[in-house]
Amino acid sequence: MERVAIDEGFVRDLVRDQHPELADLEIRPVPSGWDNQLWRLGDELAVRLPMTERAPALLRKEFRWLPELAKRLPLPIPTPQHFSEPTARFPRPWIVARWVPGEPADGAEIRNVHQSVDNLARFLRALHQPAPVDAPTNPGRSVPLATLAEVFESRLAAEAEAVDVRRVRQVWSQAIAAPHWTGPAVWLHADLHPANALVSDGTISGIVDFGDLCAGDPATDLAAAWKLLPQDAADSFFSAYAMTTEAAIHRAKGWAVLSALDLLSIGRAWERGLPGGQPTWGRVGRRILERVFAFA
Structure with a gap:
């Protein structure tokens, strides 16, 4: 066009x-x-x-x-x-x-952590219902993490100087070794990073940009425990979500580090004046990794 x-x-x-x-x-x-x-x-x-x-x-x-x-x-x-x-x-x-009011979470502080945890958990519980057979799929979201190994390696190589490679690899290895999701494919937002969550009065209050909407493993969205919420809120989130397992948490951590590497790349593009860069996303990517590494 x-x-x-x-x-x-x-x-x-x-x-x-x-x-x-x-x-x-x-x-x-x-x-x-x-x-x-x-x-x-x-x-x-x-x-x-x-x-x-x-x-x-x-x-x-x-x-x-x-x-x-x-x-x-x-x-x-x-x-x-x-x-x-x-x-x-x-x-x-x-x-x-x-129109959904609020400020994107990449530029707004989540001050009311308890309510934000509850809002996000209720949202994902309601969304994560079995999808119909004609629901859309996404080659980068509806698949087991292990099928994205080449994507992971490429992103990690590009950001190797900016991250703790050993710890990133450790999280990834645990994620792809975890048992796969064997339940029905559920509806996923599939792109829950801070620019797509809105904040009002310090609380997560809305979710936008469903362009990656698809069916798949709920762990894809559960990565939001580290992508959206402040440090140390993940345990409370998983308790409130109440439909997860240890394997799902490991897979969710894998999705979180994969997303963090992508956000770091987009932030670096902005720093270099390249097309597609975003000024806040490098910082967001670093915070996600810090939260994942701190999670017990």
């Missing part, structure tokens, strides 16, 4: 063309995610415009599944409200979704 200049007037014209009943609502830009440009639409809605090649398929997936999942989830999510077809003006599909 050729790059187009997107401003308030452009977004208003898109809305007026396909959703005229919403065209008089206030429109204003807000910080955007990896795949989509985001605009507030009034107080309760947001326009999500896909900016990457993969983004339209992710939006279609969210539109298909999130309204159904949202009914049972105890935290607000950006449930799609209106689907918008490609046009000559903007040749990709886009959606109008529910």
Whole structure:
């Protein structure tokens, strides 16, 4: 798709063309995610415009599944409200979704740890239900950790000077040696890093960006014990989640270190002025490793 200049007037014209009943609502830009440009639409809605090649398929997936999942989830999510077809003006599909208030956790302190632990555990218990046979899968999330060994080795080699290689390898080895998940594939958010959890008044209050939504091993999401929560909160989280095993915790630690290595790489890209970098993510990656290493 050729790059187009997107401003308030452009977004208003898109809305007026396909959703005229919403065209008089206030429109204003807000910080955007990896795949989509985001605009507030009034107080309760947001326009999500896909900016990457993969983004339209992710939006279609969210539109298909999130309204159904949202009914049972105890935290607000950006449930799609209106689907918008490609046009000559903007040749990709886009959606109008529910606006979820809060600040991303990569830039907001979680002060109310007890309530945040409870909110996250309740959210994942509600989400982690058996997925239907036609649920989406993800080649980087719906698979046993051991199948990602080459990805792990590549990421570790790239960050070897920035991490304790011995301890990272130890966690990874324990994770891939743990018994595999043998239960039914459950629904996963599959991308629970701090930019995708929202914080209000010091408490985790919402979850966004379900582009990686898929079915798989719940341990993939349980890595959030170290990715989202402050140090020493993981034990309380697993007690509140109440549906885990020692093997699942080992697998979750493996997913956490794999994610941390990825976040470190993205942070390093920002430091070097490379495309795709994020200024806070290197720090987030280091904190995740510290929390995993400190976990008994």
